[in-house]
Amino acid sequence: MTVKKLESHEIDQALNQLNSSASPSWTIEDDKFTKTFKFKNFKQAFGFMTMCAMQAEQDDHHPEWFNVYNKVVVQLTTHEASGVSQKDVDLAQKMDAFAQCF
Numbered sequence: 001m002t003v004k005k006l007e008s009h010e011i012d013q014a015l016n017q018l019n020s021s022a023s024p025s026w027t028i029e030d031d032k033f034t035k036t037f038k039f040k041n042f043k044q045a046f047g048f049m050t051m052c053a054m055q056a057e058q059d060d061h062h063p064e065w066f067n068v069y070n071k072v073v074v075q076l077t078t079h080e081a082s083g084v085s086q087k088d089v090d091l092a093q094k095m096d097a098f099a100q101c102f
């Protein structure tokens, strides 16, 4: 399946939608959606990452991320599209939903 890189107006629109949620902090940097999630402790951060990992496997679309203690820095991009695609928007929405579980 070919995945299309989103145009900049589509990216702006997606960011507006994502950031109208409970925790508005998605930005775009170096052609990647990025957000820093903070939790109470490592256990919660890792629980969140586990939920995301299961979803990523199901969708065959994986986050780039960095974790230290209660912090998870996420970057989303689509290699095939050389930029952000709808797949990244969908994963960002799911990650926001998973973060709400903690």
Ligand SMILES: C[C@H](O)[C@H](O)[C@H]1CNC2=NC(N)=NC(=O)C2=N1
Residues within 6 Å of the ligand: 060, 061, 062, 063, 064, 076, 077, 078, 079, 080, 081
């Ligand atoms: C071969 C496999 O389908 C690809 O490498 C998938 C796996 N996970 C992926 N994850 C992300 N974030 N971007 C991709 O383009 C991607 N491609």
